[in-house]
Structures are given as structure tokens and as C-alpha cells.
Amino acid sequence: MSNIPSELRYATSHEWVRNEGDGIVTVGITEHAQELLGDMVFVELPEVGESVSTGDDVAVAESVKAASDIYAPVSGEVVEVNEDLEDSPELVNSDAFGDGWMFKIKLEDESELAALLDAEGYENSIDED
């Protein structure tokens, strides 16, 4: 069973969300998702300044096996992307919840966070897969 940190929020499409407390959230994909995808070879990130809405496909994770869309788990503006993934996409495999983060969003509506799954809810959702 892969690690599902309890302090994070999750989307059923396997993104995790960390509330940084200043109206900004950090987004990545879960350890479970990177395990499914396997060795990451490219990550295509959104542009800083881009406005995104919940459910938009905003990034692409390409592993040796497959290309997978990454969806915006909340609405807002992309304020930072993880440029380290440009040269080291494998960070998503080695540290999905840490150095493998993908982008940060300045929240449009903080109440959207409450709509995301907690760790238990996410665990249940992947058990159903």
C-alpha cells in the first residue's frame, strides 16, 4: 500500500493538494499515481500566470508506459511551476509528495479545498479502482 499523507487533500484523478496557508496550494500527483505510471520521462507543466478551472487538464506526465493528463484540482492562477522537473522528471517517482511537486495555484475560492478528498477518502477511491 502506498503512502497517503494525512495532512494533504486529494482529487479522485490522483492529484494531491497541500494548503500553504497563504491562499496558495501546491499540487502534485500521488505516490499511487506515479507507481501506476512507472518511470517518468517528461513532465509538461502549465505556464505561470495561466488561469485554470477545476478539472481542466493543465499538465501532462509522460512515463515510459503512457502519457497521462494532470488536472487542476482547484480553480485559480498558476503562480509557480517546479522547473526542476524539466531536467529531472524522475523526482515524481522518487519523491511524489516532496521534490516531485508540479505547480502552485493561488486559490480563487478557498471553499473548494473542502470539496477535495481527505486521505481516507482517497484511499477508499483507489481501492475501488
Next chain:
Amino acid sequence: MTNKTVLHAKHLEAGAKMVDFHGWEMPINYGSQIEEHHAVRTDAGMFDVSHMTIVDVKGSDAKAYLRRLVINDVAKLEVAGKALYTGMCNDEGGVIDDLIIYFFTDTDYRLVVNSATREKDLAWMNKQAEGFDITITERPEFGMIAVQGPQAKAKVATLLSAEQTQAVDGMKPFFGVQAGELFIATTGYTGENGYEIVVPQEQAADLWQQLLDAGVKPCGLGARDTLRLEAGMNLYGLDMDETVSPLAANMAWTISWEPSDRNFIGRDVLAAQREAGDQPKLVGLVMTDKGVLRSGLKVISAAGEGVITSGTFSPTLQHSIAMARVPRSVKVGDTVEVEMRKKLVKVNVVKPSFVRNGKSQLD
């Protein structure tokens, strides 16, 4: 009903991620497909290929039978142990399977065919056997381990007896020899040196463990696919199948047209196709931009459309490569476009061989 190879427990022990592969529960990787890939390119890796089907064909008509069954000519095989790669076609000239045939004598051959096609292969072979004095015997009592990479032979050598060492000493590529209880062949599917070793099932786990102890890295089907694609080797079901002519699958070199009176199955159709010159062909594609070419993507050329049959990220070259079936007039050196995620991306056409013996073939 899922089949398990005799090495199944060893895979679990090594932490393999197992997947269903045409009815066989097989390791896709043991952690990182890319690390396994590099192990084979730079050192030595091993694959459980026990799911492949070994079929012995023996009898006074064995040679005549195989000269009819496959598109290459087993009469070329004159030295005991020599192997031949070829295709087995249906009456319409489509590829039923690709296979390796090892020659021992004119009355004794060993065939290794794909696992996914086992049943139809055996049914076809038995059907074609009518009127020939032969026996066709499947050999499920063997396991098979492929050990590949620049250090593969040296690492295997540490496990062999004096008698086995002598049997494989100086063996050229594409040969096989019975060495004690092992059948050791210099064939493979990665573009590296190494062996494919057929081992009695009851000894397979021990051999696997000895290879592990000798520093050979276990590798899964994931690495096997990126390695074989870098080497430009076809995969049945992707790069060819029953609807595809060997002429359209970069397998023309495996057809023996001479002697002209050898009536192999599919000959008339293939000869007409060759005469017409209108079959598409299989080429290599290289994309140095970001992204990964995948099978099924559309290829657009000035001469018409084609399709990617196999595509992947090449861990050795660090960019994407593919094999694609395109109109015959597309040439090596051309630039064509691939439709990727609703964008058109320019890619270069190359010979379908990308990496051999650890070296890029693209320069």
C-alpha cells in the same frame, strides 16, 4: 486461468510488479524499468522468458516440412546449432508468428515461438503437418532465461562447468548448443551480446538465483520492450500480425526466394506483392522534441498516411523513437509529421535500428 512460470516465486521475492501478459502473470519491472534497461546496455540483465513456447520438430520429413512452413529456407542451415529467424505465414501471406528455428540435424529442429500466439501456432503447425513424417512436440518442461548485456557472457561463465564452458567457447552469434543440462544459445532480443538459456524446470529457480548472485540484474517486460525497440526488433501483435505482409514488416530479408521451386506457404501472394511493389514498409522514427511517440498515432507524409506500430521513450538515447508503417516511397532522411495530442510534430525517418551494443546507430 492465469499461467505462472516456474520462476514466479523468484519474481515476487525480488519485489517484481506483476502484470497479466497474454494470460501469463509476468514481471513488468522490479522497481525501475529504466534502471533495468541501463543494466542491460551497460552490464548484464536477465529476463524470465519461460512463457515462450519451445516446440521440437523431428522426423524424416522435418526439413521438407519446415521448408514449406516458413518463409526462410531451413536448407541454409548446415552447421549443427545454427539458428534462423523467420516468419510463418498463412495462405494470404500474413504473418502468423515470427520465430527462431535451431538446427541440429535434417531430422531434428527446435522452434521457439511467441507465447501470445501459442495455440494458433500449434494448431497451424499441426494442420500443415499432414502428409509429412514428423512429430511436433511442445516442451513445457523447460524454463528459459535470457541473460543480456556486455557483461552477460562473462557473468554466465562463472556458473558453468568446464564441459559447458567448452561447449559455448567461441560460439558465434545465432547459435545454440546443448551443454550438459542447459541449452545455451547466442540469440537475444536486446541488441546486446548474451545468451538465451533453456533449463529444465526443476533447475530454473537455482539458475536464476546463481545469476542474481553473480550480479545479473532481473529485468521485466517493460525494459524488454524498450530494449528491443531500440534494437529495431519487431514485436508480434504490434509491428506485424496476420493482416500484415512480411514485406510490410521489415521482414523481407527473412524470405528466401531461391530456390524458386520451394513452395513455402504464402509464396504466390508474397511474390505478387513484391512484383507490384505497393506494400507499405516499416521505418524508424526519431523525435528529439519533448514527448513520447506511441503506437497507433497517425503519421502524415507527402506520399500519404501511415501509423506508428511501436513507440517509446529511448532510455539510451534520451528521446523518443518509434517504428511506423508508412507508404513505400517514404525514404530514410525524410521528415514526416506525427499527430500527437492534436498537434502535428515533425519527426525524422531513419532505418529501424536505433541502438546496437550500447551505441547509437543514428549518427
